[in-house]
Amino acid sequence: MTQNRRNFLATFGLVTIATQLPLIAQENLSPNSILKPPRLKAGDTVGLIAPAGYIGQKDIEDTKQVLAKLGLKVKPGANVLKRYGYLAGSDANRAADVNAMFADSSVQAILAMKGGWGCNRILPLLDYSLIRSNPKIILGLSDITSLLVGIYAKSGLVTFHGPTGQSSWNPFTVDYVKRVLFNGEAFTLQNIKTNNSSTTQYRMETIAPGKARGKLVGGNLSVLSAMVGSDYLPAWKDTILFLEDIGEEVYRIDRMLTQLKLAGILEQVAGFVFGQCTDCDRLTRESTQKDGQVSLTLAQVLRDHTQPLGIPAWSGSMIGHIKDKFTIPVGGEVEIDANKGTIQLLESAVT
Numbered sequence: 001m002t003q004n005r006r007n008f009l010a011t012f013g014l015v016t017i018a019t020q021l022p023l024i025a026q027e028n029l030s031p032n033s034i035l036k037p038p039r040l041k042a043g044d045t046v047g048l049i050a051p052a053g054y055i056g057q058k059d060i061e062d063t064k065q066v067l068a069k070l071g072l073k074v075k076p077g078a079n080v081l082k083r084y085g086y087l088a089g090s091d092a093n094r095a096a097d098v099n100a101m102f103a104d105s106s107v108q109a110i111l112a113m114k115g116g117w118g119c120n121r122i123l124p125l126l127d128y129s130l131i132r133s134n135p136k137i138i139l140g141l142s143d144i145t146s147l148l149v150g151i152y153a154k155s156g157l158v159t160f161h162g163p164t165g166q167s168s169w170n171p172f173t174v175d176y177v178k179r180v181l182f183n184g185e186a187f188t189l190q191n192i193k194t195n196n197s198s199t200t201q202y203r204m205e206t207i208a209p210g211k212a213r214g215k216l217v218g219g220n221l222s223v224l225s226a227m228v229g230s231d232y233l234p235a236w237k238d239t240i241l242f243l244e245d246i247g248e249e250v251y252r253i254d255r256m257l258t259q260l261k262l263a264g265i266l267e268q269v270a271g272f273v274f275g276q277c278t279d280c281d282r283l284t285r286e287s288t289q290k291d292g293q294v295s296l297t298l299a300q301v302l303r304d305h306t307q308p309l310g311i312p313a314w315s316g317s318m319i320g321h322i323k324d325k326f327t328i329p330v331g332g333e334v335e336i337d338a339n340k341g342t343i344q345l346l347e348s349a350v351t
Helices: 003-011 014-020 057-068 091-103 119-125 128-133 142-155 171-182 221-226 250-262 280-291 298-309
Strands: 045-049 073-076 109-112 137-140 159-161 188-190 205-208 211-220 240-246 271-278 313-315 328-330 333-337 342-345
Touching (some): 045 057, 057 073, 091 128, 128 142, 137 171, 142 159, 142 211, 142 221, 205 298, 211 271, 211 328, 221 250, 250 298, 271 280, 271 298, 280 298, 298 313, 328 342
Parallel strands (some): 045 073, 109 137, 137 159, 211 240, 240 271, 271 313
Antiparallel strands (some): 205 313, 211 333, 333 342
């Protein structure tokens, strides 16, 4: 054990954490307990948190400018610029900002600045009763999957998989933020149609045809698989599972999907949507060329795991670490059409 680790444990031991942030012993809520947050409107204040990797002042300034174009003000968390190695401060610091933003009546929504790693570490430190009593939009992706799914499972609050503060807030992405979080539209999400039929970007592929309805739950596959066995996952029966990832070779995707299968998750879901696996094919090609091995394709792995389930499944949705991305509700009621590659929001995800 290094001196730094000894100092960390001494400073942020279980006793100290327990006095600062009470651990919440709470059963995962039933689907009947789903709670929607109020919608965003011009003039609202968005709380900025860094629950995973560390950020800099410039990141805050850039995000402030982006949100100002939407008529929004920002309020950075008290600990948002702290740093502890690759983390944005200690676990207690990062969890305190999440709890404080939900408790702050001047804040109407919460935006995670970036992913990286660290959100799993703070799940036991969040006050889920406080969160349920103060429902607000919380938005992010990548490692923020932990917060989105954990908060949904423990408080019943619908959360949102979409851009982080550091994401590209281009017109396409902003349009979906507006339609889902400001307008509260119930509409159909479908990939961009390109005039160039030879392009493969954002091309959907039907794995198994059909339609399915259910609560939309999921996020980053790497993060989600790391949560298996914890008390921070929801009931999976009859849900629509969506997944995405970045920088993972195909065999790793296979391994993580196998973990979901062995945990009994895949056999419970009613439908399956795989988004984008950014850089996964490139890394796989480079690895196989270097080692002289032969890899399965991502399409083969997805078919292997989903076709035997006998449920509608498709891949290629504009979800994930890409420039043009959907904003989608974790816990929202949807219908997917695996023939068309669509996700239909059956109701508004905000009040």
